[in-house]
Amino acid sequence: MSPERGSLGRPRAEDRTPAILEAAKALLGEVGYDRLRIQDVADRAGAGLATLYRRWPTKLALIVDAISYHADVALPPPLDDPRADLLAVYRAMTEKMCGGGEGLPGLLAALRTEPQLAAVVRDQVLEPLRARLRADLVQLAGDHPQLDLLVDAGPALLMYRTVVLGEPASDGLFAGVVDLVTAPATTPA
Amino acid sequence: MSPERGSLGRPRAEDRTPAILEAAKALLGEVGYDRLRIQDVADRAGAGLATLYRRWPTKLALIVDAISYHADVALPPPLDDPRADLLAVYRAMTEKMCGGGEGLPGLLAALRTEPQLAAVVRDQVLEPLRARLRADLVQLAGDHPQLDLLVDAGPALLMYRTVVLGEPASDGLFAGVVDLVTAPATTPA
Numbered sequence: 001m002s003p004e005r006g007s008l009g010r011p012r013a014e015d016r017t018p019a020i021l022e023a024a025k026a027l028l029g030e031v032g033y034d035r036l037r038i039q040d041v042a043d044r045a046g047a048g049l050a051t052l053y054r055r056w057p058t059k060l061a062l063i064v065d066a067i068s069y070h071a072d073v074a075l076p077p078p079l080d081d082p083r084a085d086l087l088a089v090y091r092a093m094t095e096k097m098c099g100g101g102e103g104l105p106g107l108l109a110a111l112r113t114e115p116q117l118a119a120v121v122r123d124q125v126l127e128p129l130r131a132r133l134r135a136d137l138v139q140l141a142g143d144h145p146q147l148d149l150l151v152d153a154g155p156a157l158l159m160y161r162t163v164v165l166g167e168p169a170s171d172g173l174f175a176g177v178v179d180l181v182t183a184p185a186t187t188p189a
Numbered sequence: 190m191s192p193e194r195g196s197l198g199r200p201r202a203e204d205r206t207p208a209i210l211e212a213a214k215a216l217l218g219e220v221g222y223d224r225l226r227i228q229d230v231a232d233r234a235g236a237g238l239a240t241l242y243r244r245w246p247t248k249l250a251l252i253v254d255a256i257s258y259h260a261d262v263a264l265p266p267p268l269d270d271p272r273a274d275l276l277a278v279y280r281a282m283t284e285k286m287c288g289g290g291e292g293l294p295g296l297l298a299a300l301r302t303e304p305q306l307a308a309v310v311r312d313q314v315l316e317p318l319r320a321r322l323r324a325d326l327v328q329l330a331g332d333h334p335q336l337d338l339l340v341d342a343g344p345a346l347l348m349y350r351t352v353v354l355g356e357p358a359s360d361g362l363f364a365g366v367v368d369l370v371t372a373p374a375t376t377p378a
Contacts, residue, residue, distance in 0.1 A: 032298045034223060108352060109221045109295050118355060126354065146369040153342055153369070156349035160341055163297060164348070165315065166307060180335040180342070 019045040020052060024066035032106030033063060033117070064120045070096075071124040075132055082136040086178050089132055090154050094169045097125075097155075098162040129155060140182045150181050208234040209241060213255035221295030222252060222306070253309045260313040264321055271325040275367050278321055279343050283358045286314075286344075287351040318344065329371045339370050 023044035027036050038059055042049045056062035076092045079085040097104040111118040134151045137144075144150050154177050161167045212233035216225050227248055231238045245251035265281045268274040286293040300307040323340045326333075333339050343366050350356045 032223070034221070104353070106298050108297050111353070111355065122354060145372065146365055149346060149365050149369045152349055152354075153346055156345035156353075157338060157342055159353070160345035160348060164293070164300070164345075165311060165341075166300065176335055176338050180338045183334065 016045055016047040016051060017055075018069075020047055020062075021066045021069045024062055025070050028063060028066065028106055030106075033059075033110035033114070036063070038062060060114060060117060064117060067117075067120050068124050071128065074125060075128060078132070082139040083178060083182065086133065086136045086140070086154070086181070087174055089129070089136070090158060090174050090177060091169075093129060093155055094158045094162060094174075098159050098169070104159065104163070126155075137181065153177075153181050205234055205236040205240060206244075207258075209236055209251075210255045210258045213251055214259050217252060217255065217295055219295075222248075222299035222303070225252070227251060249303060249306060253306060256306075256309050257313050260317065263314060264317060267321070271328040272367060272371065275322065275325045275329070275343070275370070276363055278318070278325070279347060279363050279366060280358075282318060282344055283347045283351060283363075287348050287358070293348065293352070315344075326370065342366075342370050 020041060024036075024041045027040055027044065031040075036059060038052055038056075039049060041062065042052050052062065056065065074092065074096050076088045079088055107117070107121060111121065130151055133154060134147075137147060137150055141147065141150060157177050157180070158169070158173070161173060162169050167173065209230060213225075213230045216229055216233065220229075225248060227241055227245075228238060230251065231241050241251065245254065263281065263285050265277045268277055296306070296310060300310065319340055322343060323336075326336060326339055330336065330339060346366050346369070347358070347362070350362060351358050356362065
């Protein structure tokens with residue numbers, strides 16, 4: 001276990017780590033990766049710039065840690081009913097990734113230019129999301145000939161509708177996506 | 190018809206408009222909206238800064254025109270076979286919007302902060318794409334209970350897989366998406 005991990009798990013009274021990682025995540029959503037400045041994170045967290053640079057020598061290192069830290073709390077507790085679980089996961093991922101002040105839109109351009117950042121987002125945020133959705137969909141549509149695409153169809157549609165098309169997230173949208181990915185399908189002729 | 194429109198339709202020998210709008214579109218894909226500078230567009234197009242500012246007083250006005258200009262050529266010629274047409278449209282939209290040097294990732298953050306830019310992207314690029322896909326899907330899956338979402342499922346999945354997850358666009362991916370959106374579905378019980 002690395003010292004950083006240890007300190008995340010055992011906060012001391014004066015440990016500013018959670019506040020710093022919260023501030024980094026919030027600013028990432030507000031201004032995007034490119035325009036994020038370490039000084040602004042320090043100011044918002046009420047921490048010294050030297051404190052930040054001692055632990056995170058680069059903006060990339062800080063944002064990678066902020067994303068890892070928040071990945072743990074991104075998914076809601078599992079529900080027994082796979083259809084209700086799908087709905088809960090869709091709601092949580094839309095709120096956390098696609099909301100007005102949230103991270104993914106501000107990260108997309110950087111995913112192309114920062115491979116380490118892209119790897120953390122994909123491995124620690126998007127792969128657990130996929131695994132959870134897959135477990136639900138195996139129960140609901142396990143014989144679908146395009147199960148892999150069906151797993152991604154929910155997050156893809158919710159991101160496209162809310163971020164790209166600017167549609168507000170609504171109960172009707174979530175229910176429609178659940179219906180779409182759980183509609184019985186047969187192998188195309 | 191505005192003077193700008195007229196000049197797009199009747200280029201004079203010395204008209205730098207196509208070169209300027211090409212340069213603006215290319216730079217948008219390379220650096221994104223936030224970091225795009227009018228001076229860089231002028232340099233790449235071999236045009237004077239004064240020429241650009243005379244026609245486009247702001248970066249927003251220039252990018253709005255560049256997107257409108259390229260929207261006309263974004264979709265391939267229609268094919269008689271709706272399944273083949275779907276495939277052709279998916280390929281074209283992925284290449285033009287989600288490729289390494291292309292525009293949508295660099296625009297997503299700006300869609301939230303520039304409503305006029307968002308309106309142009311949605312009305313002039315994404316709505317014609319939706320209308321074309323809907324015409325194909327009405328023939329292939331017209332009785333699907335979630336036809337509206339099915340229309341968006343293709344672009345959403347292709348963007349998610351290529352831009353967010355970093356998967357290369359492949360024949361297998363395009364074929365899988367066509368199979369997914371054309372798989373017969375029945376109304377959920």
